[in-house]
Amino acid sequence: MAGSEPMEDDSLYPIAVLIDELKNEDVQLRLNSIKKLPTIALALGVERTRSELIPFLNETIYDEDEVLLALADQFGKFTPLVGGPEHAHCLLLPLEQLAQIEETIVREKAVDSLCAIASIQNSDDLETHFVPLVRRLASGDWFTSRTSACGLFSVCYARLNVVLKKELRAHFKNLCHDDTPMVRRAAAAKLGDFAKVMEAENLKTDIIPLLIKLATDEQDSVRLLAVGACVNVAALLPQDDVKEFVIPTVRQCVTDVSWRVRYMVADRFTELQTSVGTETVISELVPAFQLLLKDIEAEVRAVAAHKVRDFCQNLDVNHQEQTIMENILPCITDLVSDANPHVKSALAAVIMGLSPIVGKENTIEHLLPLFLMQLKDECPEVRLNIISNLECVNEVIGIQQLSQSLLPAIVELASDSKWRVRLAIIEYMPLLAAQLGVQFFDEKLNTLCMSWLVDSVYRIREAATQNIKKLVEQFGPDWAQTNVLPEVMELACNKNYLHRMTCLFCITELAEVCGTGMTIDLMLPTVLEMANDKVANVRFNVAKTLQKIGPPLNPACIQSLIIPVLEKLNNDDDVDVKYFASEAIAEIAG
Template identity: 65%
Template sequence: MATSESAEDSLYPIAVLIDELRNEDVQLRLNSIKKLSTIALALGVERTRSELIPFLTDTIYDEDEVLLALAEQLGTFTQLVGGPEFVACLLPPLESLATVEETVVRDKAVESLRKLSEEHSKEDMENLFVAMVKRLAAGDWFTSRTSACGLFSVSYPKSSAAVRQDLRNHFRNLCSDDTPMVRRAAAGKLGELVKVTEIEHVKGDFIPMFINLVGDEQDSVRLLAVEACVAIATLLSDEDTEALIMPTLRNCAEDKSWRVRYMVADKFTDLQEAVGPELTSRDLVPAFQSLLKDCEAEVRAAASHKVKVFCENLKPEDSREQLIMVNILPCVKDLVIDANQHVKSALASVIMGLSPILGKDKTIEHMLPLFLTQLKDECPEVRLNIISNLDCVNTVIGIQQLSQSLLPAIVELAEDSKWRVRLAIIEYMPLLAGQLGVDFFDEKLNGLCMTWLIDHVFAIREAATNNLKKLVEKFGKDWANTQVIPKILAMSRDSNYLHRMTCLFCINVLAGVCGPEITTRSLMPVIVSLAKDNVANVRFNVAKTISIVLPLIEPNIVKADIKPCLVEMETDTDIDVKFYAKEALASADGIINK
C-alpha cells in the first residue's frame, strides 16, 4: 500500500499540471505555466526530460497568453533538464511554438531558441539545432519560415563549411520567398547574419540578396533592408562600398515610399559612420540635403534629428565648416520656418549643437537669427527645446552676446498670456540659471522668478516655489538669505491672503535647503506671526508648515516659542485649524520629550 501511495505521489505534479492545463479558466492555465520551473524542480531532471517536456510538446494548442508564457519559461530550462548536455530536449516544444499564428508567441520562442543555442555543443548544433532551423525554413506555413530567419545568425558561427553553405542557400530562398512577411523577416535579420559571415560570402552571396530586398515590391521589406546596409557597409572597403552599396543607398534615399526614406533618415548617421568620410562628403551630403527637403514631414523630422551628429562627424575637419555652410545651413534655414511643428521641434532639439562646430563669428551672424525665430515660434515645444540647449551657445559666444540677442525673447515667454507656456519656462529656469551664472541671473531674471510667486494661476505659484528650491540648491544658502528670503517674508504682510499662503508654501520647500540656522532666525518668527491671521486657510497652513519645519528647530525653542502658539491654535474656531494644530502639537511634544 505504501509503495502504491508513493507511486501516486510521484505522479502528482504532472497530474496536477494536466488538470490545470485542461481547466477552462485561462488565468489558472497561465498560472500553472508560470510555475513550471517549480514543478520541474519537484520532478527532478530525469522526469522533467522524460515526462514534463514531452507533455508540454503535445499540449501546444492553448491561448496565446499561455503559449507566450510557455515560450518564455522554456528558454530558462537548461539546468532544469540536466544542463547543456541535455538542452536539445527543449527544441521540440519551442519548434512547435515557433510555428504558431500569433507573432508575439513566435518571437518569444525564437528568443528562447537563440538563448539555448549558446548552450549547444558544435556537434549538437549541426545535428539537432541546424536541422530544426532547416525544417522551419522549409516549412509549409509562412509562420515557421519567418521564425527560421531569426535563427541563422546563431547557427552559422558554430557550423562547418558545408553546413554554412547550406544555411546560406536556405536564407537565400527565404529572401526570395513568395510571402512578403517571410521576405520582411529575412530583411530584418540580414544585417546580423552578415556580421558573422566570411567577407567573401558577404560579397558573393549576401549583397545580391540585399540588392533584391532593397528592390522588393513591398516597402515594408525595403525599409528593413536599409538596416542591413549599415552592417554590410561596415565590413567592406571604401572601393567595394562605393561599387556595391552606394548606388542602392542613393536609390533608397529617393525611394517612392516615404517609409523607406524615413528609415534612411533615421539610420543616416549610422550609415555615415559605416561608409566613411570620403563617401559621406561625395554621396551622403547630397542625400542628406534631399532628406531635409523631403516632401513628407516625417522624413524631414527624422533627418532634422540627425543634423547635429551628422555635421559633427563630417571629415576632414578643415572642410567641415564649408560643407555645412554651403550644403546644410540653407536647408536648416528653411526647416526653422517649416509648416510642420514636429519638424521644427526636432530641429530645435539639436540646432544649437551647430554653434561649437561653426564657431563664434558664424554663430552670431548665421545661427542667432535662427535661434531667435525659434524662440518666438508659436509651438511651445520648439521654444523649450531652444531654451534647454542654451549652454551650447553660451560657451561659444559668451553670456553678454547671448543676453543681448536671446534673453528678451525668453523674458517675453516668461510673461506669456498662456499659463502653460509660463509654467514650462519656470521648469527650465534652474537649467537656465546654471548656464547664465548667479550674477547675470540676479540682474536679469531674479525679479521674474519672484513675480511668478504672485501669479493668478495656482499651478504657476506652486511651480515657482519649487523653482526657488532648485535655485537655492544651485546658488547656495547665502544667496537665498540675501536675494530670496527677504522678498518671501515681505509677502507675509501682503493684503492678499493668497500671497500670504504662498509665503508659507515657499517656507515649506526652502526650510530644508536653507538649514536650521536660517529657518530658526528668519522663517520661524514669520510662521508664528501668521498663526493669528484672520483667514482660516492661512492659519491651518501655518500648522502644516510648523509640522514640516519642526525637525530643524532646537527643542528648547520648540518648547518656548512654538508649543504655546500651537496650544492657542488648538482652541481655534475653525475645525481644520484645530485638526492640523493638534497634529503639529503631537510632533512638537515628541521633539521636546526626546
Template identity: 65%
Template structure:
C-alpha cells in the same frame, strides 16, 4: 508504501493537467509560470520523459499562455539534465515556432536561440540543424519565417558542408514568394552577414541586400536599410563606395515615405560606418533631399539628425559644407508648416553653435534661434531654451543676454500659463549659465513676480524654483536677496500671497539652515498664526510641522509648540486638525 510514493510523484503532473484544462486563462498562465518548480519536483529524468512530451502534445492554448510557455523553455536546459539533453526541448519549441501569432513565434525563436547555445557542435548538427532545415522547407510561411531567425545562430559552429547548405537555405528564404518570409530574412540579413566569412559577404550578402532594396514590398526595403549598417561595417571603403552607396542613395529617394524615413532615422549610424570622407563626397546631397522631403515625418526624422550629421563631417570642410549646403535647408525648416518638424529641429539646432564657431553663430544662427523662440508652438520655444548652454559656451553671456534674453523674458510673461510654467522649470539652468550677478540684474525680479501669479501651479512651481536657485547660489545669497522679499508678502492684503509666503518658507527652510530659519523666517510664521483667514492659520500649522524638524529642540519647545497648542483651540475645525497633526509629529 511504494504505491503511495508513486502517487506522490505523479502529483505535479496531475495538478498541471487539471490547471491546463481550467477554463480561466489566468489559471493556465500561472500554471505555466510554475513549470520550473514542477520540473524540480519531478527531477531531470521525469521532466525529460514525461513533462516535456506532455507539453509538446498539448500546445493548443491562448496566445498569452503559449508566449509564457515558449519563454519557460528557454530556461529549461538545466532542468532536463544540462547541455547533453538540451535537444529534448527542440520538439515543443519547434511546435511553437509554427504558430501563426507573431508574438508566440518570436518568443519561441528567442528560446531556440538560447537553447542552441547550450548544444555542443556535434549536437547542433545532429539535432538543431535538421530542425532549421525542416522549418526552412516548411509549407507554411510561419515555418520559413522562423527559420530566418535561427540560421545565423547555428552557422558559426557547424562544418563547412553544413555551412554551404545553410547559405543555400538563406538565399532561398530571401527570394521566397511570401512577403512575410522575405521580411524575416531581411530583418536578419545584417546579423547573418556578421557571422559569414568575408568572401561570402562580398559574394552573397551584397547581392541579397541590393535585391531587398529593390523588393516590391516597402516593409522589406526599409528592413534592408537597417541591415546596411551592419553590412557596411564588414566592408572596406572602396567596396562601400562602389557597391553600397549607389543603393543607399536610391533608398533615400524611394517612392515609399516609410523607406525614406528609415534612411533619415539611420543616417548618422550609416555615416559612422562609412566614414567622414564618403559622407562628404556622397551623402551630403541625399541628406539635403531628406531635409526637403515632401513628407513631414521624413523631414522631422532628418531634422533630428542635423547636429550629429554636421559633427560627423570632415573637420577641414565641415564649416563650408554646413554654411553653404545644410544651413539653407535649416532656414526652410524653421518656417515649416508642420510643428513636429520644427520641434525636432529645435531640439538639436543649438548644438550647431560649437560646431560652426562664434562668428557664424552670431551672424547666422542667432536670427534662427530668435525666430524659433517666437514660434507659436510652445514645444519649439522650450526645446530652444533647454539647450541654451550650447550657445552660451560659444558666444558668452553678454551676447546671449543681448540677443536671446529679451525673447526669454517675453516667454516668461506669456499669456499661456503652461508656457510660463515651462520657463520656470528652465530658470535654474539659465541661472547656472548666466551667473549670480547677471541673474540678479536681469531675472531675479521675474522669479519673484511668479510668486504672485494668478495661477496656483505657477506659484507652486515658483517656490520650488527658489529652492533650486538657493541650492545653486547659496544661503547667504538667499538671506540678502530672496528672503526679505518673501517676508514682505506676509503683510500683503491678499491672503493668497500670505499663503505663498508660507509655501516659500516650507521649501527654503530645508536649504537655508536652522540659523536663518530661526532668525528670519520663524517670527513671520508665528505672526501669521493669528491671521484672520483660517486657510492661512492652518497653513501656519503645516509650516511649523515642516520647519520644526530643522530647528533645535529648545526652539521647538519654547516657540513652536505653544503656537500649535494655541491653534489647536482655534474656532476652525481644519486649523485644529492640522495643529494637532503638527503637535503629534513634533
C-alpha cells in the same frame, strides 16, 4: 482528496497537479502553473524532466497566447534543468512548435529561446539537432514557420561545416524570394545579422544580391527593413565595395516612393555615415542628407532634422565647417520656418549643438538669428528646446553676446499671456541660472522669478516656490538671505490671502535648504505672526507649515515658541484649523 483513488506512484504528483492546473479555465492559474515549471523540474530531477515533463508539455495543447508566451520564455531558461547543454536538444521540439504559432510575439520569444539554446550547444549538437530544425522551419508549409526560421541562421552558421553553411545560405536565399511578404520582411530584418557571421568572400556572392533584391521589393515594408541591412553590410565591406554595391541602394532608398522607406533611411543615416569613408560621405551622403532635410513628408524631415547635430559632428574635420556652412546650413534655415511644428521642434532640440562645431564667428553671424527666430516661434516646445540647450552656445560665444541676443526673448516668454508657457519657462529657470551664473541671474532674472510668486494662476505660484527652492540649492543660503527672503516675508502682509499662503508655501520649502539657524531667526517669527490671520485657510496652513519646519528645530524653540501657537490654533473656531493644529502637535510632540 477524500474519496479519490490513491496514486500508484506518489512521485508523479507534481505532473498530476500540473495537468489539473493547465486544464483549468482560469488563464491566470495556468500562467502561474507555467511559472512553477522550474520548481517542478527540480523536484522531478533532470532525467524525469527530459523523459516526462518535456514530452507532456510538448503534447499538451494550449490555446491562450499568454500561456504560450510564458512557456516559450521558460524553455529558453530550462537548459540547466534538463542536464546542461548536452541535453538541451530535448527542448528544441516544443520550441519548434511554438515558433510556428500564429501570434507574432509568441514566435519571437520562441526564436529568442532557440537562439539562447543554440549559443551554448557544441558543433556536433548543432549539426545533429539544430540544423534539421532550421531546415524544417525554413521549408515549412506555413509562413509562420518560415518567418521564424529567418532569425536562426546567424546563431549557428559560424560553427558549421562548409557543406551545411552552403545549405543554409541556399535556404536563406529562398526565404528572401519567398512568395509571402511577411517572410521576405523577416528575411530583410535578419539579413544584416546573417551577414555579420558570413565569410568575406560570400558577402559579395550571396548577401549583396539579396540586399539589392530586397531593397527593390514591391512591398515597402520589406524595402524599409532592407535599409538596416545596408547599414550592417556597409560596416563589413571594404570602402570600394561599399561605394560600388551599397551606396546605389542607399541612393535609391533616399528617393523611394514610400515615405516610410525614406523615414527609415533618415533614422539610420548617422549609423550609415560611420560605416563609409570620408570621400563617400562628401560625394554621396551629404547630397542624400540634403534631400531628406527637404523631403515632402514632414515625418521624414523631422527625423532627419533630429540627426543634424550628429551628422555634422561625424563629418571629417578637414571638410566639416565648409560642408556645414555650404550644404547643411541652407537646409536648416528653411526648416526653422517649416510649417510643421514637429519638424521645428526636432531641429530646435539639436541646432544649439552646432555652435561648438562651427565656432564663434559662424554662430554669431549665422546661427544666432536662427536661434532668435526659434525663441519667438509660436510652438512652445520649439522655444523650450532652445532654452534647454543654451549652455552649448554660452560656451562658444560668451554670456555677454548671449544676453544681448537671446535673453530679451526669454524674458518676453516669461511674461507670456498663456500660463502654460510661463510654467515651462519657470521649470527651465534653474537650468538657465546654472548656465548664466549668479551675478548675471541677479541682474536679469531674479526680479522675474520673484514676480511669479504673485501670479494670478495657482499652478504658476506653486511652481515658483519650487523654482526658488532649486535656486537656493544652487546659489546657497547666503544668497537666499539677501535676494529671496526679504521679498518672501513681504508677502505675509499682502492684502490678498492667496499671496499670504504663498509666503507659507515658500517658507516650507526654504526651511529645508536654508538650515535651522536661518529658519529660527528669519522665517519662524513670520509664521508665528500669521497664526493670527483673519482667514482660516491661512491659519490652518500655518499649522501645516509648523508641522513641516518644526521637527528639525531645537527642543527649546519648539516648546517655547511653536507648541503654544499650535495649542492656540487647536482651540480655533474653524474645524479645519483645529484638525491641522492637532495633527501638527501630534507630529512634533511625537
